[in-house]
Amino acid sequence: MWIGWGFDYYGREFLEQGTFGPTLLSQNKLTPSRKSEQRARKRGVIKTFVAALLFGKRSAVSRDLLTRIDYFSPVLDWEYEQIKDNNPWFKAAYLSWNYGTIEDDYWANRNVQCAQGRNILVGNSAAATNNHAEAFAQLFACSGTQDRRIVVPLSYGGNPAYVDQVLKIGREYFGERFVPLLEFQPKEEYFATLSSCGFVFMNHVRQQGLGNIVALLCMGAKVYLNSMNPLLSWLRTRGILIFEFDPSASGGKCSAEEFLPLTVKEVQLNRERLISIWGRDVKRRKTKYVVDVLTGIST
Numbered sequence: 001m002w003i004g005w006g007f008d009y010y011g012r013e014f015l016e017q018g019t020f021g022p023t024l025l026s027q028n029k030l031t032p033s034r035k036s037e038q039r040a041r042k043r044g045v046i047k048t049f050v051a052a053l054l055f056g057k058r059s060a061v062s063r064d065l066l067t068r069i070d071y072f073s074p075v076l077d078w079e080y081e082q083i084k085d086n087n088p089w090f091k092a093a094y095l096s097w098n099y100g101t102i103e104d105d106y107w108a109n110r111n112v113q114c115a116q117g118r119n120i121l122v123g124n125s126a127a128a129t130n131n132h133a134e135a136f137a138q139l140f141a142c143s144g145t146q147d148r149r150i151v152v153p154l155s156y157g158g159n160p161a162y163v164d165q166v167l168k169i170g171r172e173y174f175g176e177r178f179v180p181l182l183e184f185q186p187k188e189e190y191f192a193t194l195s196s197c198g199f200v201f202m203n204h205v206r207q208q209g210l211g212n213i214v215a216l217l218c219m220g221a222k223v224y225l226n227s228m229n230p231l232l233s234w235l236r237t238r239g240i241l242i243f244e245f246d247p248s249a250s251g252g253k254c255s256a257e258e259f260l261p262l263t264v265k266e267v268q269l270n271r272e273r274l275i276s277i278w279g280r281d282v283k284r285r286k287t288k289y290v291v292d293v294l295t296g297i298s299t
Contacts (some may be wrong), residue, residue: 001072002069002071003073003098004074004075006208009074070092071093071095071290072092072095073094073096073097073098073290075098075207075210077094096286100214102218103275105211106211106218106278107219118148119148119149120139120148120149120201121194121197121199121201122150123153123204123209124212125155125157125208126153126157126158126162126163126166127157128159129206129208130204131204131226131247132203133166133169134203136150150174150178151193152170152181154180156184166180181193191219194215197216198222199259200216200221200224201224202223202229206230206231207231214274217274218271218274220270222243222260223242223243224242224245225242226244226246227245238276241269241270
């Protein structure tokens with residue numbers, strides 16, 4: 001059974017989808033600074049190995065390995081359907097299972113996690129698929145952001161040159177209000193940082209950062225996804241109150257109304273519906289079913 005998390009199956013024609021905005025794509029080949037290279041050495045070892053295994057130069061070997069998989073569990077059921085359509089040779093059956101539960105991982109410390117702060121979170125990592133530059137441009141043009149801090153996680157993913165460009169552009173736009181997170185934080189500290197961000201802009205155009213999104217929704221944050229992101233409609237069809245933005249529309253501007261917080265009732269509704277998807281009891285039932293299937297008890 002292959003339990004996917006996103007990075008391991010997007011790209012290299014296995015699951016292709018537009019991922020980049022136009023601004024920084026061509027700049028990913030720039031030479032990184034020494035500090036960025038040092039930070040990069042601390043992260044990405046496992047992901048690099050998995051990417052080489054699945055999508056390395058020996059594509060025939062990679063396909064041979066993938067055809068030996070009996071069951072596949074991506075993050076979204078929609079992704080399984082897309083992968084099957086794109087790769088008729090991929091014969092793995094679908095099993096619904098994801099890591100993490102609301103009670104144990106995403107909303108465990110309920111005393112700390114109440115994201116009604118004024119800060120704005122942008123993106124979830126240093127990967128270029130966050131399309132930071134386009135999000136920065138939209139927020140800079142928005143009348144509701146002038147006195148808010150812009151918190152940007154950059155502690156993993158992506159290449160050092162891209163991080164350098166994000167730092168440069170972020171500081172040009174927001175000055176001292178730009179707060180990059182360049183080092184890993186303990187989970188409690190990171191979630192405390194997230195809880196200061198009552199507003200979230202995720203500019204991915206594919207499924208990414210779902211763990212952060214779920215945690216922030218549980219905390220009560222108002223989350224915006226790029227209008228092209230299939231995760232937007234996936235969450236909405238499950239009753240999650242989530243918002244969209246389109247940096248390419250109307251000059252990419254937004255208004256102060258974007259920064260009206262969710263009501264208590266809206267926050268509670270989101271939490272209830274998230275628990276119905278990723279709650280501990282739901283995961284226990286799914287885990288038991290997966291074990292039963294893999295051991296031959298269920299078919």
